[in-house]
Amino acid sequence: MTDRPVPEADIRPLMGGFPSGVSVVTTLDPDGTPRGMTCSSLASVALSPPTLVICLRTASPTTETVLSSGQLALNLLHEEARDTSDLFASGNPDRFALCEWRLPLGAGGPHLTEAAHAIADCAVVRTEAVGDHTTVFAQVRRVTVDESAQPLLYGRRRYARWSDATADAREGAGHVGT
Numbered sequence: 001m002t003d004r005p006v007p008e009a010d011i012r013p014l015m016g017g018f019p020s021g022v023s024v025v026t027t028l029d030p031d032g033t034p035r036g037m038t039c040s041s042l043a044s045v046a047l048s049p050p051t052l053v054i055c056l057r058t059a060s061p062t063t064e065t066v067l068s069s070g071q072l073a074l075n076l077l078h079e080e081a082r083d084t085s086d087l088f089a090s091g092n093p094d095r096f097a098l099c100e101w102r103l104p105l106g107a108g109g110p111h112l113t114e115a116a117h118a119i120a121d122c123a124v125v126r127t128e129a130v131g132d133h134t135t136v137f138a139q140v141r142r143v144t145v146d147e148s149a150q151p152l153l154y155g156r157r158r159y160a161r162w163s164d165a166t167a168d169a170r171e172g173a174g175h176v177g178t
Contacts (some may be wrong), residue, residue: 006121006143008029008033008095008097010101014146015131015148016155016156017155018087018155019154019155019156019160020040020042020075020154020155021040021043021076021153022038022040022085022153022154023038023039023040023074023075023076023131024036024077024085024088024112025037025054025056025066025073025074025076025110026062026073026109026110026111026112027062027066027069027071027072027073027074027108027109028065028069028074028100028109028110029064029065029069030068030069034096034103034110035061035066035109036063036087036088036095036096036109036112037060037062037063037088037089038085038108039055040055040154041054041133041150042055042074043138048127049139050139050140051125051139052074052137052138052140053124053135053136054074054136054138055130055133055134055135055138056134057133058129059132061175063136066136066154067136069122069126070101070108070124071108071109071121071123072108072138073107073108073109073110073119073121073122074108074119074120074122075111075113075115075116075118075119076116076151077115077116077151077152078115078149078151078152079148079149079151079152080149080152081114081115081116081152081153081160082159083111084099084112087099090163099112099115100108100112100113100114100115106141106142107121108121108122108123108154109118109121111144116146117145117146117149118144118146119143119144120138120142120143121140123138124137125137125139132159138142150163162171
């Protein structure tokens with residue numbers, strides 16, 4: 001009997017069929033230079049203490065800075081912020097010059113004020129390398145929410161608007177079971 005390597009499964013089609021919200025993780029270098037990257041791989045882990053898990057590409061300068069600084073801001077993007085998502089996924093070195101942001105006292109990283117509907121300032125409490133990504137367990141210290149904005153969604157390599165998705169659900173709600 002011969003051991004043969006098993007080819008890795010490509011999970012992109014699987015995960016593409018699992019729509020999620022879109023976020024941008026931001027942080028600051030020791031010299032004050034802002035870093036950030038688009039991320040849709042995150043989840044709530046615990047309510048007490050309030051903890052999130054965020055999966056970041058290990059080779060990213062943003063990940064390196066998150067790990068060295070021990071803090072981050074998680075900016076959940078609203079449905080009109082597709083351009084911001086694309087900008088922070090692009091690797092453009094001038095991304096922070098091309099969007100509005102601020103750094104409130106005690107923030108874990110830059111707040112994308114025009115693009116985010118919710119922001120969590122977090123402290124890194126644990127990390128683990130998994131393949132080409134690093135899982136970051138982040139304890140939430142502060143949350144800022146704009147209740148008037150709706151989330152941006154992403155799945156199957158396309159964006160969708162929360163308000164469109166919920167409008168369809170409301171229209172069909174009267175027909176359930178009839």
